[in-house]
Amino acid sequence: MSSSSPAPVPLLLGIVTAAVTAFGLVGYGFSEIGRSGRGALARGAAALVGALAAVAYTWGLVSLFLDESGTAHVCQDANPSLYGQVSGYSVSYLPPSLDCHLSSGGSYAAAVPGFLTPVMTGCAVIAVTLALIAVAERGRPTGSGTPSTPG
Numbered sequence: 001m002s003s004s005s006p007a008p009v010p011l012l013l014g015i016v017t018a019a020v021t022a023f024g025l026v027g028y029g030f031s032e033i034g035r036s037g038r039g040a041l042a043r044g045a046a047a048l049v050g051a052l053a054a055v056a057y058t059w060g061l062v063s064l065f066l067d068e069s070g071t072a073h074v075c076q077d078a079n080p081s082l083y084g085q086v087s088g089y090s091v092s093y094l095p096p097s098l099d100c101h102l103s104s105g106g107s108y109a110a111a112v113p114g115f116l117t118p119v120m121t122g123c124a125v126i127a128v129t130l131a132l133i134a135v136a137e138r139g140r141p142t143g144s145g146t147p148s149t150p151g
Contacts (some may be wrong), residue, residue: 001145009066019057025051039137046130053123060096060116067098067111073101078110097121 029047032040067074076083078100087103098111 001023008065010093011061014061015058015065016052018061022051022054022058023102025054034117038140039134042130042134042137046127049130050127053120053127056116056119057096058118061093063116064091064093064096064098066071069097074098079108083110088147137140 029044029051032047034044054087064070071089072086075086075089080133082100082102085102086100087105088101090099090107091097092099094119096112097109097117099107100110101107
């Protein structure tokens with residue numbers, strides 16, 4: 001069986017970085033929502049949705065880290081009927097995943113919950129959209145809506 005198991009040091013660094021990022025985004029998001037001004041709500045919402053993406057990423061990395069020593073066992077738990085056909089494993093850190101490769105050429109996911117990648121992707125798209133809205137709001141002119149002519 002070939003193996004590419006997760007390395008604990010990069011996982012720990014990723015977990016700490018993603019968790020600190022999530023906490024920072026939550027703090028920034030709530031402080032922006034409390035402010036008035038153009039784009040404040042969109043900036044705050046973008047930060048909070050970005051924090052949710054960071055939490056989902058952290059969850060995926062923690063799942064990989066908890067599995068770090070027992071890849072074969074996780075593949076067996078994920079699909080006992082296919083475990084006898086497992087020929088190797090592969091790990092991805094972005095998005096977090098552990099795939100158990102079958103000798104017949106297919107593979108199946110183990111260790112990381114399957115809903116995390118769609119949650120991270122959806123949150124990232126929403127956060128970027130809200131950030132673009134905030135930038136557009138900030139760039140929009142203020143005033144009565146009628147252009148002034150110097151004269």
